[in-house]
Structure formats: C-alpha cells, structure tokens
Amino acid sequence: MIIGVLGPRGSYSDKATQLWLTREHPFSKDVSLKYCGDFIDTFDSVVNNEADIGIVPVENSIEGSVGVTLDLLLEHDIQIIGEVVVPIEHCLLSKGEIEDIRVILSHPQALGQCRQFIKSHFPHAEIRTTGSTSHAAKLATEFEEMAAIASRESAGMYGLNVLLCDIQDCNNNHTRFIVFRKKQEIDDIIWKNRDKNTIEQNDKTSLPHRTSIIVYLDRDRPGALYDLLGEFATRKINLTRIESRPSKRILGDYVFYIDFAGNISDTIIKDALNNVLPKAGMMKVLGSYVMM
Structure with missing residues (x-):
C-alpha cells in the first residue's frame, strides 16, 4: 500500500498517517509513504494511481477549515474512507537561541494558530510561509537566525533545538485529517x-x-x-x-x-x-x- 502524504518527513500529515496505520493496519509491513510537495500533489498522486490512498488535513480547531482541501474534494472523484484527529503541539525550533531569531518559517495554518504568540514575542520578525511545518524545520537548519514552527518530532529529525513548546494560541488545538482513495x-x-x-x-x-x-x-x-x-x-x-x-x-x-x-x-x-x-x-x- 502506497500512501500519499504532505512532506517532507516529520509533518503533522506524517503523524496522522502513522496514527491511522497503527489503528487500521497495525501489523502491515508492506506500506510505503509518498511524500508530496503540497495538497494538490497529494490528491493528484491518488487520482493518477501513484498512491493507493491519501491523507490530508480538512479542519483545525483554531483556524477552521482548510480551504484548498475543500476545493480539491469538489474537483476530484475521490471517496473518504476514514478520519484521524491529531492533537497539535507547535514548538519553536532553531539551530540558534531565542535572541538570534530574525525569521520565522511555517505552513500558513501553523502561523495562523500561533498568531498571538508571534505578535507578542517576535513582533519584528520576518514571517515566511512554507509548504509544510516539516519543510520549515528543514529550511531552519540553514541559518541560526531562522526558526521554524513545527512539531517536537521535527526537531530530532532535522537536528534543531526546541526553544519553546506549546506556543499555539489555544491549548485545545486539534486537526482533523481525512483518509481518501480514488473513486471507482x-x-x-x-x-x-x-x-x-x-x-x-x-x-x-x-x-x-x-x-x-x-x-x-x-x-x-x-x-x-x-x-x-x-x-x-x-x-x-x-x-x-x-x-x-x-x-x-x-x-x-x-x-x-x-x-x-x-x-x-x-x-x-x-x-x-x-x-x-x-x-x-x-x-x-x-x-x-x-x-x-
């Protein structure tokens, strides 16, 4: 089974996929992940038979629905076969220290979920959007003045320091992901x-x-x-x-x-x-x- 998921490794979509596999296919070893550049690529991988199923976020308890996912559900002939709810704990990750941070990177949804934190702690930082939180973590390895808003797991994967944890504006932060396949x-x-x-x-x-x-x-x-x-x-x-x-x-x-x-x-x-x-x-x- 090939699963299309937003990459690179360490994204929340990656985490949702692991949770779904643990619940639905705990003993399956014949599974591989196809990391996609964005949600459009994830849908296309399923529609074009490059992946058997796809997993994408559809709504967040802070920022609401993911508009691009809703649009793609209308545009493509797919069938939703499951859902996964993932608790979101955003962390500030960097190679440097807090006083070094000049640029903050993350996916637009994550930036929105941490809007007040960024305004209060880094009002003068440059904000840059990325394709995923794990992509932000990967980019943050390049310079010490860069920080990523991403998962704690991403820090270990990309050799970053966890500067601050639980930085989302609301503690009860969850994202619902849908699991879909191509419609027969x-x-x-x-x-x-x-x-x-x-x-x-x-x-x-x-x-x-x-x-x-x-x-x-x-x-x-x-x-x-x-x-x-x-x-x-x-x-x-x-x-x-x-x-x-x-x-x-x-x-x-x-x-x-x-x-x-x-x-x-x-x-x-x-x-x-x-x-x-x-x-x-x-x-x-x-x-x-x-x-x-």
Missing part, C-alpha cells in the same frame, strides 16, 4: 437526477459513522437552504458541520459542505438524501466512514 468507476458519487441510487455502502458496524456530502443550490430563492436542511432535521439526523465555499462561478454563489452523523447504508440516511436531491442542483456524496 462503478460508483455513482454525483447524483444528477433522483432515479440514480447506486451508492457506495460501507460495512455496517456498531461504531458511529459520519457521512460527508457537497451540495450546490443552483436556484437562488428564499428558504432554499432551509428546506434542504429540514430533510435532516425532520429525521433527527445530527449535522456535525456545515460550511459554504465560493463556487468560483460568480460572486455570491456558493457550494455547501455538510457532514452528518450516520452511514449512507442506513435507510433513514438514504431517505434523507433522496429527498435532498430534487432540491439541489448537484449533490456529491464523498463517503461514509467511522467517526473519531
């Missing part, structure tokens, strides 16, 4: 009329499941979203997340990302989606997977 040709993930009912069904288990969908309302009218969400409310289906993203067609036009509790193989979920379908211009079912 026989699957029907985009419903364009209510007669289509071929849906990927997960094995039923006693574990709680989450289902993720994307909905586009092409008819702008008062109460359109209210009517759609009512299909879940009347069936007492718990929505765990709902978010809008620009459709990139015109200003003010949106697609909606909806997560809810339940398995797509459940009768009540099928019934809800069949009733949502005629109210939507497009509905894309991303998959059902065990909720962590």
